[in-house]
Amino acid sequence: MITIKEVAKRANVSSATVSRMLNDSGYVSEEARERILKVIEETGYVPSENAKSLRTKKTKVIGVILPKLGSETTSRMVNGLDRVLAAEGYQLLLANTNLSAEKEIEFLKLLKSRDVEGIILSATNTSEQLVEEIQKLKIPFVVVGQDMPDTPSVVFNEIMATQDMIEYLIEKGHEKVAFIGVSESDRAVGLLRKKGYLAAMEKHGLPIEEHWIQTAFFDVESGYQAMKNMIEESAQRPTAVFAVTDRLAIGAMNYIKEAGLRIPEDMALTGVGASELSQYVTPSLTTVDFQYNKAGQEAANLILSLINQKNIPTSKIVLDYGLVKKDSV
Incomplete structure (x- = not known):
């Protein structure tokens, strides 16, 4: 050689x-x-x-920590990352936490030891321990999906998007609107989307029965179970349900049909994510479209600016959203 x-x-x-x-x-x-x-x-x-x-002193490698490789939203974000970074000669080193907060911290340390030029984290929590580890990194770092203090980030307008969807349901005549969420340890999906729901209901002076708020995991089966619990435990049935992800909404849809109820005649249903599957279920799902591909592109441009030490006008990029109005409402 x-x-x-x-x-x-x-x-x-x-x-x-x-x-x-x-x-x-x-x-x-x-x-x-x-x-x-x-x-x-x-x-x-x-x-x-x-x-x-x-x-x-350049490896041309960016470490990317992801919550779940099988997720369509994750796939769209990674495509956005790769589109920008590959054009600049960078490769991605992917790490899958499978929604584990402990693994997020473990992979931060591991990627730093691999001499990557920067790290992009699609975070599931904002714990003090995670923030402390990020501050120790001393290399370019960007977080996607969670707003962390003093950390360059790309975030979604979670509260406003949820409020707009609830407002849409109210405009359609629904006053009994229920909520299927996830743990509030995920600040963006669990806490902020719930805040948006509660703010919209309070604004219109609408009542919320205790069992109308259900906490689930991120999978279809969990959405099914949350919907089952809601129907079986509630004194009166809601006329509409907002689920914080499309997967949860599709799980809820399966139970609603099993219970002999019609969508949207007996119960309207909405999700978040604008997944491909949401448009192929019956009825097609009304959902919030967050621009996950664009989020990846913005995160890639931000990490490149940090690597190249360019002036960055803002360290927090808030992306727009849209309501995809389909047949489930």
Whole structure:
């Protein structure tokens, strides 16, 4: 296997001259450049990426910590990341936490030890321990989906989007609106979306029965069970349900149908995520469209700005949203 020293010897230049040309890091005469290129072409020499990264202190790798690889929203965000970063010659090193807060911290430490140039975290919590670990990183870092103190972030307008969806249900004549959420340890999905729901109901002076608020996990089965609990335990049935994810809404839809109720005639149903599946269930699901692909692109641009030490006008980017109005309302 040919080395940089062999290339230099054949081109009758120093190894430092070959290195400067390959890394575009200093002056190399045109005559020497032509000789080096000729030797490279003849020998098929390929610079070692490991050696190059040691010289330039750049690995061209971005660590990405994800909550769940099987999620469509995660996939859309990663596509956005890759679209921007691949164009700049970066590779992604993906880590899957499977919704574990402990693994988020574990992977932060692991990726830092791998000398990645930056880390992007799609966070599921905002615990003090996580914030402390982030502050220890000393490398470019961006969080997606959660608003953390003094941390560059790309977030969604969770409260306003939820309020707008509840307002839409109220406009359609629904006064008994229920809520299927997740643990408030996930501040964005669990806490902020619940705040939006409560704020909209309070604004219109609408009552909320205790069992109309259910806490679930992030899967379809959990949405089914939450809906079952709500119907069986409530003194009066709601006429509409807001679920904080499309998966939960689809689980709820399955139980509503099993209970012999019609959607939307007997009960309206909405979700969040604008997933592909939401448009293929029957009836098609009314949902909130957060721009997950764009979130990935914005996070990628932000991490590149931090790596290149460019002036960043804002460290928090709040993305817009839209209501996808389909047949379930």
